[in-house]
Amino acid sequence: MSAMDTDELPVVLPSSTTSGLSLSLHPLPILNISEHLTRLKLQTKSNSPFVLGALLGTQNGRQVEIVNSFELAVENDGKTVHQGFLVDRKEQYKQVFPSLEFIGWYTVAAKPTSFHIALHEQFTAYSSTPLLLILQPSTIYASSSDTTAQSLPLKAYEPTIEIRERKSRSVFIEAPFTVETGEAERIAVDWTAKGGEGGTSLQSHLQSQRAAIKMLHDRIIVLVKYVTDVIAGQAVKDHATLRSLSALIASLPASDNKEFREEFEIEYEDVQLTAYLATLTKSTHILNELVDKHVVMTAVKEERPVASPRRRGMGGMGGFGGLGGMGGPFGSMRGGADWDRFR
Template sequence: MSADSPSSHVAIGGATSGLTLNLHPLPILNISDHLNRSRLTSSGDIKIFGALLGTESNREISVVNSFELIFGSPDGDVDMAEASTSATRNTSQMLNTAFFDTRREQFKQVFPTLDVVGWYSIGKYPALEDVTLHKQFAEIIETPIFLLFDSEHQPASQALPVKIYEAALAEGGKDEDTKGKFVELVYGIETGEAERIAVDGVSRGGMGGEGEESTVVANLTTQRNAIRMLYERVSVLLQYITAVINKTAQPDHTILRQISAIIATLPTMDAKEFREELTTECSDVQLTTYLTTLTKQLNALSEYADKHNLLHPPPNDDFGGSHGGMRGGRGFAGGGWDLGGGRRRK
């Protein structure tokens, strides 16, 4: 933690821009994972930071993802290997803008609806290097937000180890009082159904088994919960539509239009192309099963033949001996040889 006093870089009662913040669970998990990996690979006091991805509509910001950043010269070359080693605290280090631009474009290709809305770091209170980094981000992003993850958070506490700030706005003639300081923002937690299931799975960890068994059970449990939740939602919609058809419930055209839009996005299950594709796939699966069974039977037959030949070797092909091509007193009756001797029948 910085040697500065806890409130030296926080403006008490500073004016904000009136942002409405919604924080999703994924950035918190990413920052926690980033911190744990840095602690395992670095020694001493560490300093990690990264960018926050989200959406901004009017004055509402939703933070839904994040990615890690590295220190370096502002126009330095991009070195992907530095991302896991550049965690040592150094107030003279600056944001590697080349690396930032590269990662920003990569995430933009995967998540075209998301953009960088701010950045994150660790600490109990904002430090001097946080002010320096925030000024660099402000040159790239318009009014960035700053998420501070408390690495010394006590597990017994019920509050999240997260505080979100923005640069303090000057009020009246108090520009010097708020210059280079942060003001804390109020934020809310926003999660979807899929995110709640994922967070629940992460919180349970390796419960229920060990090794691969635990992973398989956890995955199957997650899938079962997701399918059960989907089934419950569909059942509610089906009950509502049935009630509307039976005129036991008042139709809400807004809800009906939303249901119609959802159904329109689903594939048509009764189409001729679907039935042909399903029949072809079913035939391919059955044919593959038959071929597998046939291969196993042929392999078993081959092993049986090898064992039989080992116990009962085939007769000698040399018919010029005293036994007239017979072995062990026996001859080939079907080959034109008399069972009693070596002369050919007339």
């Protein structure tokens, strides 16, 4: 069997082969993949850009839960995964979400091909069985009462090994999945899906103003172009239209009028004078507060008691022996001999 024959073999086993995997998919990776595809379409101007990303989640035996995802970079050849970028982003997510592991990868395609098998081999270093989640935007699903997984253009695949003619090759088995969402996720997804419908009145007002200004701008551009073409002789001169334009321009305020400029300058000077007077009033108030504080501090210093020489002299009295410094009859008191004179 040649290599070409091997490449032409289908890489997905028939539906009779079932996967025993219990797979749960959260809304966040679905939104991330859709946003990734839409953004690349706008950036590359292509309807089928190459989309590649990693899936994060938890795995307990055969129970797998896909919780989050992030984009991946490729080398210049467009076929090789940028391993350094993958390792760095995986470690960054690991620091924020320690419980999440690398579960698999996602892309956008109609169905898995040998190209996806080659990509799959590049992810085996991070997971023994990396899952593949494919977004199929071109697939149209019939309306169904099951709004979880059957109505989504997504398919999950589990890798396996097929033995054919004593040769092994990597293939995929389609794995059914269910969409699992919590209350917080349901609220967040509902709010995201509604977009700006729940905006505030201010946003609605600003959007209306923007639409009105844009419409006015477009109309002015049309009128300017018409007048320019008439002057250049490229458009037919319509006198009724030109008279309407002249009346419209005449109805606008003449900003270059001398009286208007004088009145405007007077109003401007009045506003400046009012602002200057307000500044002077504020400065005067601050100066008054400073003077009041200075007066209070000066009065406190003047009212502070100062010891007089007489008080300082009396402070040295020690019994009657200290009365000798005072005049009068007590000035001659010196011990017991002087005390006898007053008996």
